[in-house]
Amino acid sequence: MTSNAPRSDASGLSQDASFTVRHAVIDLMRRLGMTSVFANPGSTELPLFRDFPQDFRYVLGLQEAVVVGMADGYAQATRNASFVNLHSAAGVGNAMGNIFTAFRNRTPIVITAGQQARSILPFDPFLASTQATELPKPYVKWSIEPARAEDVPLAIARAYHVAMQEPRGPVLVSIPVDDWDRAAEPVPARVVSTETRPEPFVLEQIGAALDACERPAFVVGGAVDRAGGWDEVVRLAERHNARVFVAPMTGRCAFPEDHRLFAGFLPAMREKIVELLGGHDLIFVIGAPAFTYHVEGHGPHLPAGATLCQLIDDPAIAAWAPTGTAVVGNIRLGVADLLTRPAPKTRPLPAPRAARPRAEPSPLMSVAFALQTLAEVRDADDIVVEEAPSSRPAMQNYLPFTRSGTFYTMDSGGLGYGMPAAVGVALAKPGTRVIGLIGDGSSMYSIQAIYSAVQMKLPITFVILNNSRYAALQDFAPEFGFGPADPVQGTDLPGLDFVALAAGMGCHGTRVTDAERLHDILRDALASSGPMLVEVVVA
Missing domain, CATH: 3.40.50.1220 (TPP-binding domain)
Known part of the structure; x- marks a missing residue:
């Protein structure tokens, strides 16, 4: 009987030409716990997915910003680097907004990007990335296009360890399409520290x-x-x-x-x-x-x-x-x-934070009332992924978070993160209710994430706060000399129907204008087994 296993020399490394870059990378990803691949397919990436392993999961995003946003939420919730596959320069370009956010979030993501075949790169071929390693900078910790095909597995291993070392963040490896079928060696198992203990001498001064x-x-x-x-x-x-x-x-x-x-x-x-x-x-x-x-x-x-x-x-x-x-x-x-220091002297307790008055219902709901109602319905362990910048002050007053790991938003200020990140968090936390708390303007940057949530039957409730405007910009305008009645160009958003948009992707939705109905609608949405959308019309 003949074994199909790759032959090894004294070092234990493969000497079999049938063991390819693809085999080495799949083996490495499995050992590093990166068996979920967040991607939108492209031609230069197809060889990676031939004979796709049954223990791997392909997580489809309908646009590259959605792909990276999902991978960001997943990596943060699992505390391990996620694996992203993008299509050459165009795919990386589409994803840059959320790559920037991942960098600011300190999220470890290994991004692989397709590249045209090495043999035709001198001829500036269609879909080639001319300066692949420069394109994502400065918002990746490290980027490389390996000099040889057989260097790709080690480059991905190095990328993983760079991504995981604090401060964590995204990295990028550009991989020519013909590299995947070249002969390669397995990547040796390694242990690399990801955390550094602060210097005792300086800690002593602070203590x-x-x-x-x-x-x-x-x-x-x-x-x-x-x-x-x-x-x-x-x-x-x-x-x-x-x-x-x-x-x-x-x-x-x-x-x-x-x-x-x-x-x-x-x-x-x-x-x-x-x-x-x-x-x-x-x-x-x-x-x-x-x-x-x-x-x-x-x-x-x-x-x-x-x-x-x-x-x-x-x-x-x-x-x-x-x-x-x-x-x-x-x-x-x-x-x-x-x-570990000895207990310090006893100090009196500081004065407590003043209690906020309750928000009351009104004919046109306030954001404060909507979020107060969500707080009353939500379980303390439910996870909220938020991207509603103009509503954040009300959230901080009326939607408290009391447990670790129950709140995520973007450190960057860039929009398009929240909806796909909610999908990634839900994938990472099976059985946990995830609430995507999103502004109407923010949602339109990556609303395709609803499709991914539907296809994977994730227990996500998308709560869209619809005030028909980019309220954060209108609220911010006085800082730049706008008067109370001065129009702020391009900030009104009339005519969006989020229930219809959700229905087009297979997600049931409800529009709420009556404050008296909000509690029951949110309660039912949070009890659903799959994705739901609640559009809340607010002042």
């Missing part, structure tokens, strides 16, 4: 400053949840009786919003940050930049008399922080080390 201060405030960001440091940060805040704010533009929940020490959300405006942090003598920023600004500001970055300390997983962020002491490393490990 001493925390112990000595009188009125500490913590500012927490998305890296807390990315690193699995939620419980440690809660314990550290309780140990120091520190008020806890959420950093501006944070893409993950980082502290329970019903906690006695929770103080609210910082805006992306320098003067307002200084005002809200006033009265604190030490500001400890954990897992976030210090600080993210959205408009030009003036004056100091901190209140008078306050000292800044920062624990961050990204050395670039530590480098541009305008003041203070910064230590770089894994958030969970750093906070865990701070918790």
Whole structure:
């Protein structure tokens, strides 16, 4: 009997020409846990999918931005790099908005992009990517088109490890179409560290400053949840009786919003940050930049008399922080080390956050009422993926998140992430209800994601807040000199019918204009076994 297994030399590596680049890459992907392939098909990628393994899953997106958005949500929810396959320059170009978001989200994604055959690249062929490694920069951590076909498996292995090392992020490997059938060696198994412990000497300085201060405030960001440091940060805040704010533009929940020490959300405006942090003598920023600004500001970055300390997983962020002491490393490990210090002096509890008045129903529903109702219907373990920028202040007041891993949004500010990310999160968390909370304008950037949710029968409830406008831009216009009655060109969105759009992709939907009906409609939608869309008409 003849074995079909590839022959090996003394090193254990294959010496069989029938073992190809495709075999080596599939074997590597299986070992790395990347058996879901997020893709939109193209000609230069087809050889990868010949004899597609039965234990792999092809996740189809109807446009490349949808593909990357799904992969982003999936990678964040699984805490492992996802695998994306795009079509040459056009596919990468279509995906760039969500590649930018993945970079800002610090999401590990291995992006492979097709390339024309090596033999015709000198002739500028149709569908070739002229400078494939340059196209996605600067929003990938690393990119390569391997010099030889047999180098492709090792390039993908390196890409995976680069993507997974903190700060995590997307990477890209450009692969000529004729590489897949070339002979190759299996990639040896390796273990590569992905986390770095913060430097003890600097942590000691931060710990001493925390112990000595009188009125500490913590500012927490998305890296807390990315690193699995939620419980440690809660314990550290309780140990120091520190008020806890959420950093501006944070893409993950980082502290329970019903906690006695929770103080609210910082805006992306320098003067307002200084005002809200006033009265604190030490500001400890954990897992976030210090600080993210959205408009030009003036004056100091901190209140008078306050000292800044920062624990961050990204050395670039530590480098541009305008003041203070910064230590770089894994958030969970750093906070865990701070918790090993002797208990500090007892401080009085700070004043609690003022309670918000209830939102009341009205003939034309307010966003606050809609989100308050969603909070009452939603289970605390349900996951919300949000992309409704103008509604975020109301969400922060009326839709609290109290458990780790239950909230995702984009760190980038780029639209088109939320709907496909909800699909990716649902794939990563089978049986968990996912709520895609999306603005009407945002939804139109990647509404094709509904199709993917329907085809995979995922338990997603898409809640579209329809105010018939790009409200975030209209609300922001006064910052740039617009008067109350001045029109903002291109920001009205009349005539969109989201129920009809959903129906065209096989998803049942309901339009709600009556505040009295909202509770029951949301309750039924959240109980459905498959995707549902609820269009909520709001003021």
